[in-house]
Amino acid sequence: MKFASQSCDLLQQGDRRGPGSCPVGFLLSVRGLKVYLTHSSGVFWGRRFVIHAVDDVSFDVACGEVLGVIGESGSGKTTLARAIVRLIPAISGQIIIDGVDWNAPGVRITRQMRRNVQMIFQDPFLSLNPRMTVSESIGEAVAIHFPELGMKEQKRKVVEVLDMVGLPASIMEKYPHELSGGQCQRVAIARALVVEPRLLICDEPTSALDVSVQAQILNLLSELKRSRGLTYLFISHDLPAVAYLANRLAVMHSGRLVEIGPTRRILDSPAHPYTQVLIQTLRSGVAPCGVLEEVSMPSKERTLLACPYYLRCSRRVVGLCNSERATAREIGPGHIVECHLAGG
Template sequence: TLALFNEVQLPRPEQMLDSYPHQLSGGQKQRVMIAMAISCQPNILIADEPTTALDVTVQKTILQLLKKLQLERQMSMMFITHDLGVMAEIADRVLVMYKGKIVEQGTVQEIFANPKHPYTKGLLACRPPLDRKLRALPTIKDFMEVDNSGNLVEAKKSVAEVIRELEMPAGNLEIRKEKLYTQNPVLQVQNLQTYFPVRKGIFGKVTGYVKAVDDVSFDVFPGEVLGLVGESGCGKTTLGRSILRLIEPTSGNIIFDGTDIRALGNGDLRRMRKNMQIIFQDPYSSLNPRMTIGSAILEPMQVHRLHENDKSRKAKVLELLDRVGLPSKVYNRYPHEFSGGQRQRVSIARALAVEPKFIICDESVSALDVSVQAQVLNLLNELRDELGLTYIFISHDLGVVKFMSDRMVVMNAGKIEEMGNAEEIYFNPKNEYTRKLIDAIPKGEIIHI
């Protein structure tokens, strides 16, 4: 076992032997699973979405490890993923499946240079491009539709043509910046610290502190999307939850609309939370399995006493379902009847139910495949423009953050490493840590294959 742990490059292998899963990071758990899989000397290794929940730097190390093991052990590997950018990093041949059938296959070069099937084109186009700014992301519907008879109707467009049509005109970004940054900030975070005590011994003596958020300051302006990016464990989620006081900060100020949130009592904080909402990472655990979708969206309106009665609240729920692209017939259905993308749409509708001004999107697309991710990101941008919403968009995926954000904050070990215009940070990073994050992004472009 120790030899296997060394082979998969686990740190401190002797200590890992006596550790429990909850004590390991996501990347370490994945290395343990790889060690288990290769312990039987297999001829073929099936890797089912092995990097989906990992941040880009950990993902890169896992991909390198799998490649190394495959070459050293001379084993075949079937790598299953929804992200063709990742596929480009590791595969020799690609098979594309749609509704249980293989619709296209070929070498990586053939698939990326000249995709034939519209579904393949859609998968390639859905990933946020890194070299340009788009108004909206392409979706599968830009390349194909399914008619009432179930037949596939192809739109005769190439990936490059669709992306060109969606490209943002050069002057639009400057106009948007000018409009955003002449306003007063809606949120001011000043010297925020959130520390967790480390306790040891039977009496729980405090021996130190984990500085999850360590002296962080920034402003957010009305209508802005501020991206928050960094590796897993860098403090992104803790910062988001500290802003809403879902986790109590240790010190610092959080000023929202001129009110110091840290000074509010429970009643005032509840009223303030009507204006500040969060969309959680996991659409599978953030909805109560015993509540229908309609009840889950209606409940926040009851808590905040919005609308006259439950009849008018139900009408609002149906309006919200329509707005997030779900039919009214789903009102009485339960969460287990929905896909991940549909559940995340329900979570967005629930956040919108109390008519907030400000929403924290905490890794809200990381559990979704790229085609569904594109739809949800487009929806969030449409809602921002229509309802005048302000977002903090938290993600470990720098490509997604670059597409969504006006400005970007790069976090590492609880501190801000770099902050500025999203395009500027991507094309001209000042910090070595930021450059490392950018280098780890799977490019998925033919010149890199």
């Protein structure tokens, strides 16, 4: 049985901390999600091939919870986030938000559904329109989602949300290039918050910022979670940030979810060989020789292996790891791993 089916049952017993409540138990449930991207090896005559960017991924996020997602570059984290909000199409699987499958054939995503899910992007400068002032950028979202409000009420809402993220009303007529990186990211957060979402998908929200500003943004996100009962899908390679915010942690590799469980348990006792090396690398900045290096086999072929980490794994078993996909197993309370060798 693959991770897509078994993990769904096991995750029903996961962490449900947080002030929010969901009528269906989870605010977000992803089931067997697949996103395949077409890539060309050359400009004119190169062969076209398919990359399994997200390959049969399943997980749940409870109301008020923060699920952290980590993995090296190219592991599928950002593709997963963009597929959830339907910025890119998924070829199959379910994206169930508030009990509605956003990926079902013929489903109509209403304005209210869009309001409930907002995304914060990695680069705050690129996520804001350079030709729009702060007031216009946030006010546009207010006008779209609250058309019944008059101009005065819309402006008041903009001022209130700026105050919520720690920005003065005096920046309302400024453009993105007149703001610092930290201020731009706060504006992006304010624009997401002004429509009163329930789920925020944060794609590396601090990685483009100075270290001194990163802590301020993390503290802001933590306070907003506490005060507004928000739910986060938090993508990051910053372990201190993940440990600070996340209730649970999911590890992605080559489009697959290889391990998921309580944050502290995974950080202290990682079970999958890839998770062990990834955490060691992120903590020290230096990977064990050859373990996180690229191998000669192209990524499109590695994804077809039973275990995409097979060629880089020092513990691999020939004839097993390269031919039979491991079944997801619960090796501790809420701690699930897809590996033949884990927990043994």
